[in-house]
Amino acid sequence: MNRISGFLVKYGKVILALFIALAAVCGMLMTKVTVNSDMTRYLPDSSPVKTGIAVLQSEFPDASLFNIMVKDLPDGDKQDAAAALGKIAHVFSVGYDGTDSYNSGEYTLFVVNLDVSAYSDEAKAAVTEAKAQLKGYKLFINGEAAGDTVIDVMPLVSGVAAALLLIILLLVSPSWVEPLLFLFSIGLAVLLNMGTNIIFPSVSSTTNAIAGILQLCLSMDYSIMLISRYRQEKANTDDKRVAMQRALGGAFVSILSSSVTTIVGMLALVFMSFSIGADLGFVLAKGVFFSLLCNFTALPALILIFDGAIAKSAKKSLHFRMDKVASGSYKIRKAVPVVFLALFVGSFFLQGLVGTSYGMESYHKVTSVFTLDNPIVVLYGRDDETAAAALAEKWSANPSVTGVDAYGTTVGKQLTAQEIAAVFPIDEAVLAQLFMGYAAENGLPTADKIALYDFVMYLKNSVAVNPDYAQMLTPELAARLNATAAELEAGATQFIGASYSRIIIHTNLPEESEETFVFIREVRQDADALSANSYTIGNSAVAEEMSETFPREMTWITILSAVAVFIVVLLAFRSVFVPLLLVCVIQCAVFITMGVAYLQSGSVYYLPLLIVQCLLLGATVDYGILLTSNYRESRKTLPVKTALIAALNNSVHTITTSGFILVVITGVLGAALSSSDPAISQILVTIAVGGLTAVILVLFILPGILAAFDKLVTRKKDRFGE
Numbered sequence: 001m002n003r004i005s006g007f008l009v010k011y012g013k014v015i016l017a018l019f020i021a022l023a024a025v026c027g028m029l030m031t032k033v034t035v036n037s038d039m040t041r042y043l044p045d046s047s048p049v050k051t052g053i054a055v056l057q058s059e060f061p062d063a064s065l066f067n068i069m070v071k072d073l074p075d076g077d078k079q080d081a082a083a084a085l086g087k088i089a090h091v092f093s094v095g096y097d098g099t100d101s102y103n104s105g106e107y108t109l110f111v112v113n114l115d116v117s118a119y120s121d122e123a124k125a126a127v128t129e130a131k132a133q134l135k136g137y138k139l140f141i142n143g144e145a146a147g148d149t150v151i152d153v154m155p156l157v158s159g160v161a162a163a164l165l166l167i168i169l170l171l172v173s174p175s176w177v178e179p180l181l182f183l184f185s186i187g188l189a190v191l192l193n194m195g196t197n198i199i200f201p202s203v204s205s206t207t208n209a210i211a212g213i214l215q216l217c218l219s220m221d222y223s224i225m226l227i228s229r230y231r232q233e234k235a236n237t238d239d240k241r242v243a244m245q246r247a248l249g250g251a252f253v254s255i256l257s258s259s260v261t262t263i264v265g266m267l268a269l270v271f272m273s274f275s276i277g278a279d280l281g282f283v284l285a286k287g288v289f290f291s292l293l294c295n296f297t298a299l300p301a302l303i304l305i306f307d308g309a310i311a312k313s314a315k316k317s318l319h320f321r322m323d324k325v326a327s328g329s330y331k332i333r334k335a336v337p338v339v340f341l342a343l344f345v346g347s348f349f350l351q352g353l354v355g356t357s358y359g360m361e362s363y364h365k366v367t368s369v370f371t372l373d374n375p376i377v378v379l380y381g382r383d384d385e386t387a388a389a390a391l392a393e394k395w396s397a398n399p400s401v402t403g404v405d406a407y408g409t410t411v412g413k414q415l416t417a418q419e420i421a422a423v424f425p426i427d428e429a430v431l432a433q434l435f436m437g438y439a440a441e442n443g444l445p446t447a448d449k450i451a452l453y454d455f456v457m458y459l460k461n462s463v464a465v466n467p468d469y470a471q472m473l474t475p476e477l478a479a480r481l482n483a484t485a486a487e488l489e490a491g492a493t494q495f496i497g498a499s500y501s502r503i504i505i506h507t508n509l510p511e512e513s514e515e516t517f518v519f520i521r522e523v524r525q526d527a528d529a530l531s532a533n534s535y536t537i538g539n540s541a542v543a544e545e546m547s548e549t550f551p552r553e554m555t556w557i558t559i560l561s562a563v564a565v566f567i568v569v570l571l572a573f574r575s576v577f578v579p580l581l582l583v584c585v586i587q588c589a590v591f592i593t594m595g596v597a598y599l600q601s602g603s604v605y606y607l608p609l610l611i612v613q614c615l616l617l618g619a620t621v622d623y624g625i626l627l628t629s630n631y632r633e634s635r636k637t638l639p640v641k642t643a644l645i646a647a648l649n650n651s652v653h654t655i656t657t658s659g660f661i662l663v664v665i666t667g668v669l670g671a672a673l674s675s676s677d678p679a680i681s682q683i684l685v686t687i688a689v690g691g692l693t694a695v696i697l698v699l700f701i702l703p704g705i706l707a708a709f710d711k712l713v714t715r716k717k718d719r720f721g722e
Contacts, residue, residue: 005244005248013301016305020188020298023188024191026191026194027195029195029198030197033208036203036205037119039204040053044273044275046273047545052541056535059500060502062116062117064114064116065143066112066123066127066143067370067372068085068112069366070134072106072137078098082094082110084133085110088129088130090122090125091114091115094110105369109369118144157213157672158213161216162216165216169182169183171318172317172660175315181303181306185294185298185299186216189287189291189293190212190287193211193286193290196286203279204280206280206679210684214284214287215284215288215290215291217661218662219292221622221661222258222295223299226248226300227299229250233246244303247300256292258622259288260568261619261621262288263288265564265565265617265619266285267282268614268618271557272556272557273549281614321649322649326644326645329707330644330704336705336708339701340705350595351592351594351598353598354597354598358546359511364678371508374511374516375504375538376519376540376541377502377541378536380533380534381499381501382496382499385407385412387530388408389406389413398519400508402508405503406501407492408451411491412454414451415449420450420455423484424459424477424481425477453491456485456488507519520544554609557610557614558613565583573628581628582621589616589690590617604686605678605683611683611686616690620695623655623695624698624702627703630646631703632713632714633647640710644706644707648703656695659694662691670684670685
C-alpha cells in the first residue's frame with residue numbers, strides 16, 4: 001500500500017486534473033443517458049403481463065392518458081378549459097362534464113386521452129402544453145402519461161441537497177474550507193457515476209432521481225475518515241506529503257471495509273427476478289465505487305493543495321461527549337440484551353403486518369378526491385367474437401364494472417335491420433335485399449342480425465362497387481357510407497389486431513385491493529376459457545402478478561443481503577459473534593422502519609422496502625463496525641467501562657455526521673417531493689426513518705450489548721487486565 005499511496009501523493013495534481021477532465025466528459029454524457037419511466041419493462045421475461053403488453057403494443061394503436069386536477073377553477077371557465085385541452089396535439093378526447101364525477105368541491109378533473117405512447121416525447125409535450133394552458137392554477141397530475149414530474153424540480157432538489165450537506169459539514173467540520181473540498185470531491189464522483197450510466201441501455205426514472213442524492217449521503221463519511229486520519233498523522237510530522245501518504249495507508253482498510261459492505265448490500269438487489277433490482281443495484285453500487293475512488297485519488301490532492309487554507313480557516317465544531325451514555329449503558333448492560341431481544345422480536349412481527357403496494361396511483365392527490373377509472377384490458381385470439389361479446393356482457397353485470405368496450409359491444413355489435421335503418425335511412429325492402437345478399441355472400445342461410453361494422457364494409461366493398469347495386473345508394477347515402485366506414489375502421493383497430501382482439505373493462509375498483517385481485521383472477525380465468533392465448537393486463541394486473549411473487553423475492557433479498565454483509569464483517573473481525581451481532585442490530589432497524597410504515601399507513605411501496613433493506617444494512621452497519629472496532633482497540637489498554645466511554649467518544653463524531661447527512665437530506669427532500677413524486681418521496685422518507693433508527697440503536701443499544709458480551713466481542717489476549 002505504501003507504493004500506491006506514495007504514487008497517489010507524488011502525482012496527485014496530475015491525477016486530480018485527470019479526474020476533473022473525466023468528470024467534465026461524464027457531465028456531458030449524463031444528458032445522453034436514456035431514462036425509462038415504464039416500470040413494466042422491469043417485470044421478469046416470464047411475466048404473462050409483460051408478454052401481454054408486448055402484444056398490445058405490437059398489434060394495437062398507441063394510446064395513453066393523464067388526469068389533470070385543477071384547484072379553484074371558476075365554473076364559467078371549465079368547459080372552455082376542456083375545449084382548450086382538446087385542441088392540444090395528439091389529444092383525441094377530453095373527459096369532462098358538469099357531474100360530480102369531474103367536480104368535487106374546489107377541484108375540477110379533466111381526463112386527457114392521447115393517441116401516442118405514454119412514454120413518448122409527444123406525450124411529454126402534451127402534458128407540458130396542458131400545464132401551460134392552465135398556468136396560474138394549482139395543478140395535480142397523475143396517470144401513465146403524466147411523465148416524470150420530479151424532473152421539473154430536480155435542479156432545485158439537487159441544490160437543496162448540496163446546501164443541506166454544506167450546512168451539516170460546516171457545523172461538524174473543524175475548518176471552513178474542508179466542506180468545500182468534500183463537496184468538490186463527491187461532486188466529481190457523482191458526475192462520473194451518472195455519466196457512466198451511458199453503458200446501460202437505460203436507467204429507470206427512480207434510479208436516475210435518487211442515485212446522486214444517495215451517493216452524497218452514503219459516501220461522505222469516507223472523506224471525513226480520511227481527513228481525520230490525515231490530521232492524526234500530521235501531528236507526528238511536519239511534512240504534509242508524508243502525513244497524507246501515511247493517512248492513505250492507515251485509513252485504507254477501514255474506508256474499504258465501509259464501502260464494501262455498502263456495495264455488497266446494493267448488489268444483492270441484482271439477484272431479483274424483477275430487473276428494477278439490477279437497475280438500482282448496479283447504479284448505486286457503481287456510485288459508491290466512484291466515491292471510494294475519488295476519495296483515494298482526487299481528495300488527497302485537494303487536501304494537500306489547500307492544506308494552508310484548511311489550517312487558516314480552523315474553527316470550533318460540534319462535538320458530542322458520550323461519557324454519560326457510555327456509563328449508563330455499562331450500568332444496565334445486563335438488561336440491554338433483553339430489551340434488544342424484545343425490540344427485535346416485536347419489530348419483526350410488526351413488520352410482518354405491513355402491506356406492500358406495487359403502484360403509486362393511490363398516493364396521488366387526485367385519487368383522494370376523485371374515483372378514477374381503473375381499466376383492465378383482456379387480449380384474446382380472434383376465434384369467436386360472439387363468445388367474446390357474451391363474456392363482455394357477463395363482466396358488465398359486475399357491480400364494480402362501469403362499462404365494457406369490445407368489438408362485440410361497439411362497432412361489431414349485432415343489429416337488426418330496424419336498428420341499422422336508424423343509422424342508414426334505407427328503404428325496408430332494399431334493406432331486406434341487402435341482408436339476403438350479405439347472408440349469401442357469407443354462406444349463411446339467413447341473417448337476422450349483422451354487426452354494424454360488417455354491414456357497412458359489405459355496403460362499401462360489395463354493393464357500392466357493383467354497378468347492378470350501386471343505384472340503391474343515393475349520392476348523399478354514398479358519402480355518408482364512406483365517412484361512416486372510415487370511422488368504423490378506425491374504431492375497429494382499437495379492438496381487432498392482426499392475431500388478437502381486445503376488451504377493455506372499465507371499473508371503479510381501487511388499483512390494489514383484495515377485491516380487485518379477486519376480480520382480476522376471475523377475468524383471467526374467463527379469458528383463458530375463451531382463448532388458448534389470452535392475456536389480462538393493466539396496472540391492477542401488474543400489481544396482482546407482483547403480489548404473488550414479490551414477497552418471496554423480498555425474503556430472498558433479505559437473507560442474501562444479510563449473509564453477504566455478514567461475510568464481509570466476518571472477514572474484517574475474524575469473529576462469528578461480532579458480525580452476527582451487528583447484522584442483527586441493523587436488521588432490527590430495518591424491521592422498526594417497516595413497523596413505523598405500518599403504523600403510519602398500513603402499507604409501503606415495494607421499492608422503499610427493497611432499498612431500505614439493502615441500503616440500510618450495507619451502509620449503516622458501518623456505524624456498528626466503527627464503534628465495535630474502537631471498543632476492541634480500547635479494550636487492549638482499558639477496562640470495559642472506560643473502553644466503552646473511549647470507544648463512544650471516538651466514534652460519535654463520524655456516526656452522527658454520517659447519520660445527520662443521511663437522515664436530514666433524505667428526510668427534507670422526501671417531504672419536499674411528497675406532492676411532485678410520491679414514489680421518490682416515500683423512498684427518501686423511509687431511508688431517513690431507517691437511518692435515524694440505525695443511529696439510535698448503534699449509539700444507545702449496541703454499547704450495552706458490547707459490554708455485556710465483552711468476552712465474545714474481544715479476544716482473550718486483547719483484554720486489558722486478563
